[in-house]
Amino acid sequence: MNFLIDLANWDWSDIFVITAVGYSVVFAVLILLIIVYKLMPKVLNLQLKRRLKKEGREITAKSDEEYVPGEVNAAVATALHLYFNQQHDEESNIITIKRVERTYSPWSSKIYNMNNARHYQP
């Protein structure tokens, strides 16, 4: 698939051609991507504005206000999270200690504990 270069008998000019063309293409691809991604939000906004105009709604936001910075989003999300986490049921505010009744079982009995072996007299 190679083009330009005679790979069997290359010389230094070929090396510089590969370097110059290769590096330029890398730049060209990324510059094209930059142009496309710069234009993309503008095109998307254009459509949005057109739709809103059709619906008869007023466009009040300026172009700078259309995008909320990430920090503002994070602050709003944190505030909502904290708010929803603070939602509790109504409580009586009276703290009590309830006595727990346990039915007797030899499995948990202190009488049969290993430490009691010293009291055992045959």
Added chain:
Amino acid sequence: MRRFVKYYTALAMLFMLFVTGMQAEAQAVAGESGGAFFNGLAKFWENSGFSNFDIRQLVMIIIGLVLIHLAIKFKYEPLLLVPIGTGLIIGNIPLPVSDAAIGIKDEGSVLYYLYFGVGEGVYPSLIFLGIGAMTDFSSLISNPKLMLLGAAAQIGIFATFIGAVLLGFEIHEAGAIAIIGGADGPTAIFASSNLAPHLLGSIAIAAYSYMALVPVIQPPIMRLLTKKRERIIKMPPPRAVSKTEKVLFPLIGLMLTAFISPGSLPLLGMLFFGNLLKESGVTDRLAETARTSMVDIVTILLGLTVGASTSAAMFLTVGSIKIFLLGAVSFGIATAGGVIFAKAMNLFLSKEKKINPLIGAAGVSAVPASSRVVQTEGQKADPSNHLLMHAMAPNVSGVIGSAVAAGMMLSFLM
């Protein structure tokens, strides 16, 4: 480290004594008695690894152990260095000359089939799919001009290409070695498997070793090329990116890059496909598999087989030393290229839009290691400055840039 070297030297000496002693003994016994039992024993000895042992293989096994040690003790890229180190040991166990298919080069062996994925460039493409499914490109979409830094850092690739030719490498080999300058392991393996398969082991190990050493190599260059007042520049926070933009990004990126540089299609096609799985919002299961289980399985197979394919005869050469030397220089050039370009961009930007030149260093595609380095260096200058999100933009565009550069190399040299 000193204790480590001491232990391994002692072990190597014991091993040598054992090997030479046993070999002499077995030959003597078989010769004297000539009995069937001892002949069998001698045959067994001939087929054992000890009999077919070569000192260079011991060196390779020690290199494998050192890589494993670095990964476990110092946590240098453990997910890659542990499989590669183990692969080095597996690939350098001396094998008998027989019809049995055991080694990675023996057609029909298990390792041979596992290596198919490296040789034919399957694993690098699958890794790119995983990278696409785990990467958030929103910082890049919100500030596209930072992509230029990703392009500028690719000077490492082309400078290495010229350097490799100067050092006497053949043009295809130089093309494969050059990709180390992109600091992108899968891309280096992909280019090498196509252009110079015999150098794949050295190139892969050099690329991954330098990627592991990004926190060591980059900071001095970054500090050398920037002033304190530049390092404390605070950049405005990136804008929030809409879902439509995130979905359109991989589709536009795929078509644009593939049309211009078709050679990069196996890598960038998979990268953008993985990102579409992530951002579409309707293929969460596929994206989750691609970025977790699949990429883990491929990493295991890639590391192990790359290590196992690196034989002593191929690796312990002057060429490998040159490759390692070129790798170090190319990493430095790529980092410097990104930082200097960021400083040049600042000449044309208004005061409030100036970029912190440290993020230029993230133009190499070691994701996210170099972004982390930028964040750390930025915080050393000003603890309240967070550059991580900004650095991710040149970092991921570096991945795209190095894949395009590899595609160009393939177009020229194949």
